[in-house]
Amino acid sequence: MNKIFINLIDRVNTIYTRTVWRDNESDDGFTDIGFVIKNILVHTSPTKIADHYNSNITKFDVGRLLQAFSYAEGSPDYCLVHLFTAQPFSNGVLGLGYIASPKLGTSGGICSEGTYIQNKLVYFNTALSSARSSYGGPVITREADIVTAHEFGHNWGSPHDPASLECSPVSSAGGPYIMFTYSVSGYDQNNKIFSPCSKRSIKRVLQAKSSICFTEIEHTFCGNQRVEPGEDCDVGLPKDGAGNDRCCSSDCKFKSNAVCSPLNSLCCSSSCQYLPAGEICRKSDLNSCKENSVCKYVHSFAMNGKSAECPTANATADGTPCLDEGECQNGECVSFCEKKNINMKPCICENETESCFRCCRSKISNECRPFIQKNFDKPKILKDGTRCIHGYCSNGTCIREVQDLIEHIWNIIDKWDINSFIKFIKNNMVGTVAILTLCIWIPVSIFVNSIDREASLDYEREISWIFSNNLVDSKKRVRIVEGLQHVDQKF
Incomplete structure (x- = not known):
């Protein structure tokens, strides 16, 4: 986490x-x-x-x-x-x-x-x-x-x-x-x-x-929960209970008989020992286009400090559907417009009347226009709540935000x-x-x-x-509020 x-x-x-x-x-x-x-x-x-x-x-x-x-x-x-x-x-x-x-x-x-x-x-x-x-x-x-x-x-x-x-x-x-x-x-x-x-x-x-x-x-800073050079582990500052941790001391060193810390390593047990090979350390998620990650390192690798690490998961097959009508490519969920059979770039149409259509940008003309699969097809309307040019979509209309x-x-x-x-x-x-x-x-x-x-x-x-490094969701129209009470109702 x-x-x-x-x-x-x-x-x-x-x-x-x-x-x-x-x-x-x-x-x-x-x-x-x-x-x-x-x-x-x-x-x-x-x-x-x-x-x-x-x-x-x-x-x-x-x-x-x-x-x-x-x-x-x-x-x-x-x-x-x-x-x-x-x-x-x-x-x-x-x-x-x-x-x-x-x-x-x-x-x-x-x-x-x-x-x-x-x-x-x-x-x-x-x-x-x-x-x-x-x-x-x-x-x-x-x-x-x-x-x-x-x-x-x-x-x-x-x-x-x-x-x-x-x-x-x-x-x-x-x-x-x-x-x-x-x-x-x-x-x-x-x-x-x-x-x-x-x-x-x-x-x-x-x-x-x-x-x-x-x-x-x-x-390096002992106490930021980030293992840095010279540290065995890092579970936080003493005021946050680091000194009471079962595996890691307040000076960021392993305690007696501990070989890892579950707070820093997913392939580490609560008893400060390596999880067995084959144990799932990160479950698959089609939205992130990754398969299960399993612990692969065994005790003989203990001295290199990597045995408790959860390895990178294998990518799911290219073309596997993912969020918002996207597809998996090389282990990442790309947007609808970036699918191989479309090969365009996602964008938001600047014309407010078209802003709640699915829009893609041509790599040739650089124009952002509603995507139409075939002649005489109608552009696809984005679902409610999706971000548009000046607000969010509701029943195919871009609702302006004050x-x-x-x-x-x-x-x-x-x-x-x-x-x-x-x-x-x-x-x-x-x-x-x-x-x-x-x-x-x-x-x-x-x-x-x-x-x-x-x-x-x-x-x-x-x-x-x-929060992974992959594209995982549709383009939602959201607003950020800045300030104390009624600031910036815009993001």
Whole structure:
């Protein structure tokens, strides 16, 4: 489970470290700034506190969830704290985050100052994102990466991109950037990079705050649940119970008679020993186009440190159907348009009247048009909830979403009083989650959440393919909410 989040953060980190945050092309700007995981905390059961974000309540408002999460987990020990959850939010909302200000002494985003609420010092260096859309379907890998990068972008001080040719180009001109008001598919070349507008906004925040809480990268850190050079194992920080682990000590070494740690290796038993050869360590999933993975290493390989690792699964046969009418190719689920008998690229038609048709982009003309299999056939209508050009599809119509205002946490806090805060705490509702804490190298740290593994083993298998490196779902129209209460109802 932890590797799922680690891999996601690694991919987002690559986006950030490759970006030069500057005003223009002639400006040197800031570069090589990204994330390092500092701690991961996984909740395996509900927290027995009614007002806690991890309380056993199945439905909640996303704004109140982030408020409660900030109240419990916001911390000056990390530059950023992030919550991952598989709880779907209403109205297509997929995430929420506080925007950093270049003004010193303000709350919200990276390097946030604390704010006293009911005599408690609360830090709003927080954000959250969900692995599920409000329509119940999982978010595919490329969109999950962009959503996380988008939320981090707000935490770093970027608002949404303005509706200009420079920062919100159409698909034929490269498409919108990460901080586009609406969600992006990941199909267009600009979808995984930041716009000039975002770079300028974030540069101002970095100029003001990077020296406060950013640090040089540590190549190894015992306690981040990631086995690094010089470590036998890594099950977290001592404050999270690492010292009580059966297999791994608080200094990241195997305890007596232990040869592996099940937290770090799927082919390791709860008694800290290798699972027998042939044991299934990762079950097959047609949506990820992989067969069962089985433990292949035996005791004689113990000294090379690989015997507890779950090997890469064999790919399912090419042409096997997978999600959203796609097919398996070389172990990956490719989209409908990329099937071998079609050989086009997926896209969203820019014409609003065609936006809820299945659209593909020709590799020859580069045109994005509704796909028609045969002459006189009608284009296929996308299912309800699928993302379209300005919102989401409903009965074949693209429903426009009203553009929301982005509220900054430092303004909202001024409006709070004790009664409003008590009201939000009483109304807070949350599902079971897992927290992942990140340290950014120039540490931004992050708490990551997922559903109780003990409550549903099926969920763990499902979340594995949601965040795997494969295409695993259809193009859903989802929205991300930024800010404290009614911010950015757009992603």
